Amino acid sequence: MKSSTLNLAGIGIWCTAVVAGVVACGGGGGDPGGQGTLRVALTDAPACGFDHVYVTVDKVRVHQSASAGDGEAGWTDLAVTPPRRVDLLALTNGILEELGSVPLAAGHYSQVRLVLADNVTGAATPANAVQPTGGSLVALNTPSGQQSGLKLQAHFEVGSGQLADLVLDFDACKSIVRAGGSGQYNLKPVMSVVPRAASSIQGVVTTTLSLSSTTVAAQQAGATLRSTTPDASGNFSLPFLAPGTYTLVITSEGRATGVVTSVPAGTGTTAVSTAATAITLPTSSMAEVTGTVSASTLSGGSTVTAPVTDATVRAMQAVAGETVEVRSQPADAVLGSYNLRLPTAAPVRAAYAASAPLAFTADSAAAGKYTMQSQAPNRAVLSKPADISSGTGTQVNFGY
Structure with a gap:
């Protein structure tokens, strides 16, 4: 069976000792002549507008060199036999798909690759596929060969007699890209590598929200580090967080954005709300910010x-005073277009306190006012304002 390789070389990972003598990551030494074990699991953030996102995992590969090529010596493979078809949307709220474990020589490792099975032409069930909400199953176009555009560092240490315990966090929402009007979708993998640590932020949102459209994200400095959707009872969990302080951003269709600041994560669980104090958000009309991202070059005297x-x-x-990400979307894989549906009402904000329920207040000055940002590899970040406070949508185009 053919396979597609996703290169995960370029995001640094942190790690903590979960049980003494069990985990060694990020700086331990260990006996370089000994042997440890690598264990890998798969999890997912929520996917926007899909009922199912299937990928079929063939193997996980690791190498001590961040620049090692496919055919070079020194790779260790964790084979998934037979290749396993996984619905990523079943892996939210910290649910893991165990991919297995493999003996690994003690030492420092700098490259991880996830290998997916290729779709077979004519197969009744595609190995990799998506099902848009309300639509039919569509084969997912996956990249073939080494993905030079996705280089995420995955530095981890394996000590002699110890376990390196990693989780591959697949962000399906940012990874599935519409391909124009063809009805097809491309896979543009957005993944991170995190240790299986015990820290988490948990809470409950009211079931009066449209739970299928609700997202809870843990952010720092406006960057989303982990996100999830609540379950049918409104419970949510954001596990595997590095120790630190986070801002929670809660979004839902037909509701104002909710922001919870100063939420700590350590070695245990931080609960921001319970069933008795479930987070609710004010109602809001929604408006669309649409546009395209394009680049102009000179060719033969013409632009x-x-x-x-x-x-x-x-x-x-x-x-x-704090900037948060409300929504993001990869540009269309053919047209370079985007369409983001955003609340027009004032966002509400509360500061976390361990001894008191959240008390939200509205930031009226921010109602319907956004800054749109375009980010692309090897290009500058472009920013433009978007004002939908009147309740009508607007167009924001980006040009390089």
């Missing part, structure tokens, strides 16, 4: 404009 198809567009909002 040629083409869509930028590897861009991501983010809707940022300043809430009581």
